[in-house]
Amino acid sequence: MTTTPLTNLGEKFTDLPIKLPDATLIVDDGIVLFANPAASTLLEKQLDLIVGKSLDPELDVPGEVEIRQGTFVDILISSIQITGRGWTSMDIRMIDPSQSESLDGWGVPKKYAKMVIIRDITSRKRIEKELEKRVKELERLHFETSSMSEMVALLQSCVDLREASLVISDYGNSLFSLGGTLYVPSSTPNMLESISSWQGDSPIATFSLSDCWSLRSGKEHINRKESRLVCEHITPGEEKLCLPMYAQGEIVGVISQTGLEEARLLRAFAERVALSLANINLKIKLQALSSTDPLTGLYNRRRFQELAEREIQRANRTKSHMSLLFMDIDHFKSYNDTFGHETGDSILKSVGDYLKKTFRNTDISARWGGEEFVVLLTDAELGEGLKRADRLREEIEKMPAQRPFTISVGVSNFPLHTDNLTTLVVKADDAMYKSKAGGRNRVTAAE
Secondary structure, eight states, X not given: OOOXXXXXXXXXXXXXXXXXXXXXXXXXXXXXXXXXXXXXXXHTSOGGGTTTSBOOGXXXXXXEEEEETTEEEEEEEEEXXXXXXXXXXXXXXXXXXXXXXXXXXXXXXXXXXXEEEEEEOHHHHHHHHHHHHHHHHHHHHHHHHHHHHHHHXXXXXXXXXXXXXXXXXXXXXXXXXXXEEEEEEOSSTTEEEEEXXXXXXXXXXXXXXXXXXXXXXXXXXXXXXXOSOOOTTSOTTOOEEEEEEEETTEEEEEEEEESSTTHHHXXXXXXXXXXXXXXXXXXXXXHHHHHBOTTTOSBOHHHHHHHHHHHHHHHHHHTOOEEEEEEEETTHHHHHHHHOHHHHHHHHHHHHHHHHHHXXXXXXXXXXXXXXXXXXXXXXOHHHHHHHHHHHHHHHHHSOOSSOOOEEEEEEEETTTOSSHHHHHHHXXXXXXXXXXXXXXXXXXXX
């Protein structure tokens, strides 16, 4: 095809491409015949370096493309008709792929030249990228907020720290990409123990309150690799953030998290966990107050009855025996009257301490009331119950105490004497009074 010089194209035709705000190229057989000033600006080339040269292959493909680092364009390829006498009319239209038989490799009819319109969409791309980033941030924030709300709701339903540790681990794994550990005060004074970790963190089991700089200072502490002020519970060379957690002026724990990238989220997480742990601790204290005797530390009568009823049901299912020991401190009133209530309290406490350390975890010991105590021996027939009751009587008689004392014991058995707890207690109590009547400091079986 003979290329007609641009000077012969005519004013009517050339005005439109020149005035188009988008970069515009007219191409025939791969050679650029025309380029407007916008093309020179966008492609960062002089017009004489564009016109008469081969079209860059990346500009010969419709769609969005990055022509330079950070510069994005949208390419539209249309067509313009050529006659034998040159450019006489303009026929710009979108390519119809259904006319493939009469089209060249790019879908332009062979008797047409290409008009390549290149629109700079860099600003749009930047805005889209910023919007996409913002949407992802909002989605992440929504996920974090909803996840922590779910976590708090579950923690409110937990009855102890063991259940809470499972919830915290699960949501720690869901929310964080870096390893972390929650430590709470242990039963040993001034010590903390790890109860929950996430993302494969490897915590130490326990450490002292004074080993953590955040607990010393009362504020978060960054353990940097190059710093000498590193918490003793942190492995040397690790970079970790320690966040102390307080509620109502008391330490409820500390969280140690790898890195600082998730510090914002960790602070929000720690705040919610701290309040939840404080509520759980309060529930545990209230439960202890409502179920234990404050002087001896044993279960009170109400809690004993609840636990014993469960054991009765279990024994019914398994067809097993249980023995109930009902004991009373001999001459307790005279001890109180003669030596004072402090001596009486000391005797009661010593009995409670002895019962707690002597019997199995599966047995249930309680203060029934006043100077009376009960012990439910699970999986124990009457003979076994009598032996253990007599051994208990002998040990208490020999117990070193400011004022030596003895006990009288009655023993009943389930299901030998009855199939319900109320009668089981009554029969053991009756047997205990027979021990009293028989001279005290002895064990009697129920009838």
